[in-house]
Amino acid sequence: MIVPKRILVTPASLCADRDLLSPLAAFHSIEYSAQHLPSDLDRYSALILGNETFDRESFRAARNLRIIVRYGVTFHNVDLRAAADHNVVVTHCPQIATTSVSEYVLATSLLMIKQLNHVNKRPSRELTEFKFADFSNKSFGVIGLGNIGERVARTMQALGLRVLIYNRSDKSPTCDKLGVTQTTLERVLQYSDIVSVHLTLNDETRGLMGHGQFKHMRAGALFINTSQAGLVDPAALAVALESGHLGGVVSDFTYPGFDLAAYPNSFVTPHISSRSILSTTQKVALVVDTIRDYFNGSKPPLPNQINPA
Template sequence: MGKKVLVTATNYSKYCSQAKILLESEGFEIIENEFGRPMTFDELKLRVPDIYAVVAGVDTWNEEVFRIAPKLKAIARFGVGVDNIDLNKAKDYGIKVTNAKGMNSNAVAELAVGLILGAVRNIPYLTGSLKKGNWDRFVGREIAGKSVGLLGFGSIAQGVAEKLQGFGVKIYAFDKYPNLEKAKDLNVTMTCIEEILKSCDIVSLHLPSFKETYHIMGREQFETMKDGAYFVNTARGALVDEKALYQALKSGKLAGASTDVFEEEPAKPSNPLFELDNMICTPHTAAETYETYTTVSMATAQGIIDVFKGRTPQNLLNG
């Protein structure tokens, strides 16, 4: 049998057959996630001792796992965010880590725009209400003439800005390391977080998840936002204090919000946000498109092959 590759990203055989064939043609044996969700440590510890490489979802990969995975040499993140992977410890254990930077940006940007439109017109609520036999005449908002603030201005946020060009909005953005040339091309005004929160009608979150960005949107930030504003998060759940978001929506401070990510995933049915009619929720599905599965799966497969052939893989994060 060939070297075993554990795929913790879900739906691999269903949507990533080309990548699976590529790895198998190079002599690898594929072990797939059978749970349909991120794997727990107890589930990983039964599998990782014989694993040489991983196509990783959002499971936790840290020293506790590395210590019992002596053969592991490569982790190819099936996505962009690597807050679930300890890059420094991986390097200490001789494990190369890659990600799919930029490869799911369009899919996430498209969903972000969809979540904005869904929030201002309350589309999911109206759909559910109509299916129950009601005929609610909900009065929503138009985004034309509104100001949209992007917290973060990486490739996803830039995609959102590009897609919003035809909607007649004013776009503002904050980024610690701003791409001023791209901002100029997209007619985006760079500013600070505080100004975005105070002045924008719609705030869309696109920051990475680090220790310093944990709960960057909390009670104080939501209170700073305009009355009746909308909030969208397609980044990471850890960036938002869900209790503070709940209060901002429940009190009417915010008119609506949409999120694709949660502090705890999979989110529990008891999550208070699910009680709110002005809250749209999707299950961390922003990158779930056929196009993304094809592009990312081929890139992660090639990254693993490159590691074992002694080549530097694309998007190496801890070389």
Template structure:
């Protein structure tokens, strides 16, 4: 193998062309695009010689054998880094990568503006009953405008579960509508939450006071099932639930029950346990639900930003620079050793 050539592999899932264009400008970087539905042996051959794997962050669009776990890492000993195609990294076992000396990077913040705008859009669509009005106007006559009367969001209280890249943008947009903003984030001190535009609150207080609860935290063992029947019951009667985070953080059956009972006024859902959800999913049968297909970050601008960010970070990492969005920083010293073995020089500290 030519030690001077740094090899990047991705599958032929859609990605903004800026990613390939950026890598093509590097004379010592070779990009190989494997066919997701093609010859598996050819895809394995590409991965086995790769130094960086640019992997989809969407677990439902990437077959399990191409997700990054112990089996793939054992088969790809040259792999130095895995780059997620989004802020999340649901398709990557980070602990397994760390044990193997493989750096994991994500693109946190790349589509924050897109997701924040979608969050406000879902809030408005549910609160002002926009989707209901659209469906009714296309299929019925003889109803009054007042039968579709909704609520303004101005003057209401928004509760943010997480105030990172996306949450802080949502807070700014919400304040422009005249909303009061509460936020809970265990990773941030109270002063930083205030600096990001929200009043700090614990989760139980937040769900009791908020007219809209919007989720912006990662899915992990601490957050899985966090929004359950008890927390939905604790929300204000007539409140709205919104999630553009990850399926699994909220209990879908419990949410459906709360909506059917009339306790909650509606929900705006971009994320699901199974994506896309089955057509017979109970939440899809409820007119109070505005449903989208994990598209909050899928704007032209958002996808381009993420692809450009990913390409720049891959190029920097292959040049031996410490990447700015390193998910497992404890791997760095081991990464430096493996990089030196691959390319004959040790990257910077």
């Protein structure tokens, strides 16, 4: 017999479409709090977490919490040590976003390099001297060769681009298999026409792209960030854009106090690159299965568990 549990849901997209979690709602009590953690966290046994920070103080308050499912790939917003100390299982949703994000990178790369916004709905008399830039002869730099970075590298190589890779650990076997070059961060920035970042945010990567890194980039290059806003120093990005050194930027994030969308050579979205129809369906199914299996007696470690609770 299933004992009903109270589950808190914070991701805005799940709060907006509550039918997505109907398989859980049939057996458990689900409460929604879009992008906000309520003060009475002790009422919940499970949490489906968005981008909200869940720190040690949150764990102290959530004394009845048994499992957190991070509704996404990254988990820098969860204090994993505190989770282990409080015997709370933490899982996430890796790999599911790989296709959606890599397609977003391809689509926005073409949009920006080809200047499709510039020519959209304009009469031919205004474009008599306009010529599309070539794409397949570009060099494409991938920073971070995880699942998404590898898919992006494969995609760009298939289109004829020269692909350069920077990864903090040695990825020679993968690079050899792909037929791409792993090199230093400085060389990736210096020799790439397009640079796309695919890293997890942590103490080592926070602010990775600062003034020095943007200065190293090839003049007129395109910079793409679909990973985390914290990887980039927004002040350095602003200088690179205002000086004209950076040709354009694609950001799947906004920055508090920095209106990136005001720049004409920017393309800015509100962290939706992973939100395709298929990836959403798969991610919701994984969340439902994880919580259902856990409360049905599955013992840790669970699939995609990221802490040793």
